[in-house]
Amino acid sequence: MSAVLRIEQLSVRLPAGADRVHAIDKVSLEVPAGELLCLVGESGSGKSILASTVMGLLPGNIRANSGRVLLSGESLLDLAPERLRRLRGERMSMIFQEPMTALNPVMTCGAQIDELLVQHTRMSATERKARALQMLEHVRLPDPQRIHAAYPHQLSGGQRQRIMIAMALILKPALLIADEPTTALDVTTQAEILRLIRELQREEGTAVLFITHDFGVVAEIADRVGVLRLGELVESGPAAEILSHPAHPYTRMLLAAVPSLTARKAPLPETADRVLRTRGLSKVFRGGGWFRRAHLVRAADAVDIEVQRGETLGIVGESGSGKSTVARMLARLIEPSAGEIELDGQTTAGLRGSQARAFRRKIQIVFQDPYRSLNPRRTVGAAVAEGPLNFGATVSEAWKRAGELMDLVKLSPGALKRYPHEFSGGQRQRICIARALAVDPEVLIADEAVSALDVSVQAQILELLEDIQQRLHLTLVFITHDLRVAAQICNRIVVMQNGRVVEQGPVAQVFHRPRHEYTQTLLAAAPGRGFVFGNR
Amino acid sequence: MDTPVATLEAQPAPPRELWGKLRRNTAVVIGGCLLALLAVGSLLAPWLSTIDPTLIDPVNRDLLPGASAEVMTFTGETIRHTYWMGSDSYGRDIHSRVLYGGRVSLIVGVTVAALSLFFGLITGLIAGYVRWLDGVVMRVMDGLMAIPGILLAIALVALWRASLLTVIVAITIPEIPRVVRLVRALVLSIREEPYVEAAISVGTSTPKLLYRHILPNTLAPLIVQGTYICAFAILVEAILSFLGVGLPTDVPTWGNIMAEGRLQFQQYPHNVLFPGLFLAVTVLAVNMLGDGLRDTLDPRFNKRGERAL
16 A cells, blocks of 8 residues: 555544534545645634644543554554654654744754754764755755754744745655645745645655645645545545535535635726725834834835725735734824825824714724634623713613624624623624624724634625625725635725735726736735636 | 634633632632631630730740640739740740731731732833833832832831831832732733724723723732732731831731740740741742632643643
């Protein structure tokens, strides 16, 4: 048999009191040499537990209770710890989502690679250095000498992930496990890392178990696909087949929930009135302190945007592009350094006190992280009713309003009396939307509001936002790094890079006939762009 | 329906669950019970077979623990009294002195903890939230922290006179900056939480924001810090009395009793032993309570201090 990794009827039991009995339930799969198997699933599907089981890295209270895991024929589950330690690194290795936490911050990258070689080989110091440099070059890092002597914080996220890959592959393992290795990276970096993994895998004939939640990534690199749902492998097979003819309804649902990259909406007619407009909006952050030299960061640089009443404007860009800074200036959470914001033809520059508060009420914001957006010590009702109470409603009015809003975001009114930790991520995001709507805003800013959610939940929240927008004739400013989401929901798109607007226009024009070089790069990097996912 | 999302972040439990959790925590139960016992003991001191702790009786000097003798009280009657912990070189009953001394220790511990938390909380909230004041406030705090507590106590005693208030003020002042630092650090991280920004954007005024959103989320670590301050204050009060810069020597405090007994420690170790034992048990109980509270209130850390999933 040529299967490098073979998993037979594996079950992994969760400790008592967990939301289900088995994290992994009778899963069988195999990864032959030179093949890349993508394991797809939403959060809680058990995909990371599976990876940890193979690597022998399960936490003490979780145990595999039946089935077998074979690495090149050797059973891994009942192996002595010393043998397992030898195998890790030499025969199998793993890369993680967050390369910064996986690297030791107080050791140079070179020293960390060296440590690995000392443990597993009998090379001399000069041989080890030569091998490390060779490997750094192999993962296409520029100037290997410099990188070898650098500390992790001196490198970019993409470079750190390359270091991780170099460390994972330097001993030429037969199996590489990649657990969401590109999720924390920007799309353009992600595209490079995916290409690198694919190339190295082809060169070395490594078997790869690639764990991801992103079907775009699957379409980009998978040979075969396995779909996990609550610990069960519901479907597996060749990538092309699963992606175009999914047999299981769950797979079909997941694929249908992946937004397509094709623009869906036309811009509003020119005659629609302008609700929001910025002129030369800039934000400069000052670093340094009393005794240090100040340094300036231009987070947003002369941003001019216009938003029509009732439209959805998307602001897209990579991390550090300034899109969130613009969102926070619009919501008046931070003061602009220069420029002005005009709402309903009224400038907001120099507003103080009650006028500023009245303005703030009209622009509301929903944040990315559903777990941190609600005060854990206050009930949902207190959170939603807070806005109306601040603007003079009586307690009974405010709670009545909160009840109506629960209805609008499709939660039961009973939710008002409960605490945030009793709700899932998607439900919390609904609560956050209700809280924002409680003060009757004209503009709702969604700052990466669906980025932390699973695709199926994401689709529901997007649907909810569109529904609310139509019912309340709301204007949406949608900040996202995800071009697929932007294509689905926006009428017009603003593309930002390094604090500047590089391109803006109707979504069809920006996505299908991009003019600026950066927009073209961004679109080319979108994973699975050549693949048409479920047309909603 | 949404699929349930695994929450990695520990969430504080609602009040009723919290009480149950506290009761299941052995450290909290033992520490709490010991403290309750001490508090009851010192409060009910007059009824626990004690005589006036300041009663000097030259006849009954240096009695061993358990001895009993005739003693004439301040009111003139003669009663038979058992010296459970012996008597000191002035013939005062150590059992009575230790129980009454517990009052001073507990009062000092609780008052210092309450005062330093109160002032520290207010200053810390201001320093953490009003950024332009931060630099000034924190440098003042650094200055306060540089004052050694015992030297300050000596200075204050010289300035005013030895009294409970002097002792409390002397211990509280150097303690405040530690609380300020803690609160400021907490506020700095909580104010960046999206739920605080969300509250700002629905028009919540700054005082309400501090009171409703920031303050409640600093309380758990503050309560824990409070217990450590309490234990420390009890110790420092004893040290100050022992050195003779605390309460006047005729007031029964554990430090005073030990200072008194120090001279004859070789012959009569019970003079130092009993107050020392009470001091050690009290501090241990407060610290146990603090550790237990930390484990329960901050569920991210389990007993071994590991980060739980």
